Amino acid sequence: MxxxxxxxxxxxxxxxxxxxxxxxxxxxxxxxxxxxxxxxxxxxxxxxxxxxxxxxxxxxxxxxxxxxxxxxxxxxxxxxxxxxxxxxxxxxxKIPLKKLTDAQIIKADVRTLSGTDFERLMELYYIDQGYNVQRVGGSGDHEVDLILKGKEGYKIAVQCKRWKQDVGNDIVLRLKAGKQVHGCYDAWIVTTSNFTKAAKEAADRLNIKLINGLSLDDRLKRLRK
Incomplete structure (x- = not known):
């Protein structure tokens, strides 16, 4: 210049x-x-x-x-x-957010919960179902948030997705690997939304159980009662 x-x-x-x-x-x-x-x-x-x-x-x-x-x-x-x-x-x-109690988490609208609170809700649900539940989550979890252990003794890897969009097959494939890493016999994905067609096809081939939002609502109604 x-x-x-x-x-x-x-x-x-x-x-x-x-x-x-x-x-x-x-x-x-x-x-x-x-x-x-x-x-x-x-x-x-x-x-x-x-x-x-x-x-x-x-x-x-x-x-x-x-x-x-x-x-x-x-x-x-x-x-x-x-x-x-x-x-x-x-x-x-800013006012610090208060941590929700278990009772508040159970009664809350599941779609308003944070990802962590949603994992806690599913932990409470599966405890109510008679499972021994271990929280995993965090970095390096390999898409496994909860590990369930039933009376039979085998372990189930659970991935919790509080999503608005449909869950894709990439989550299914990563959970398949996570199941093996954590030595689990079965694997389930629970979401507040739904699953894509590719995710359903992949889950069917890999024997992974999918629980969508409608099915989740029915289960939570029984928990709240």
Whole structure:
């Protein structure tokens, strides 16, 4: 950008120089008897004046650019400061969420629960069904949230999905691997939504049980009673 301003200044210098030369020569030739030194004075003076005006233009443009840059920087800093203040105020104004009790989780609308509370709800449900339940979840769970152990002694891997969209076959395939990692005999997927056609086909081939939202609602009604 500095080169552009310099080029603009040079262009202005050439224009000013040309105007002064033309004007000076017009005066020189319109007045008879002027000394030849005046002619050279006009040329030299025009060159000097052109350089002065060109240099002034370049310096002015650079100052303007620097002023705009400083103004933008100050504006960004001020905006960032205001955002930080608003964020701090909002954080301090937030009321900590209370952890739901088991009774509240059971009575709540399942679709309003967090993913963690939904896992806890399913844990309570399967405990009520007579299973010994181990919570897994977290990173490295291999798509296994709960491990059930019944009276027969074999283990069942359960994946809980509190989703609005349908569960795809990628979850089914990952649960198949998770079942093997955790040494489980069976695998179930419980969701508040439904399953895609590909997920149903994959589950049928891999012998994985799918429990959709409608079936889940019926089971929870019995739990709440």
């Amino acid at each position: 500095a080169k552009t301003y310099y080029a603009e200044g040079r262009q202005l210098a050439y224009v000013v120089r040309g105007l002064f030369i033309l004007g000076g020569l017009g005066i020189y030739f319109s007045i008879p008897g002027l000394h030849w030194g005046v002619f050279f004075g006009i040329l030299i003076g025009s060159i000097i004046l052109g350089e002065i005006f060109g240099g002034m233009w370049t310096r002015k443009r650079r100052r303007d650019k620097k002023s705009r840059k400083t103004a933008r920087t100050s504006g960004v800093r001020k905006s960032s400061s205001n955002k930080a203040k608003v964020s701090a105020h909002s954080s301090s104004a």
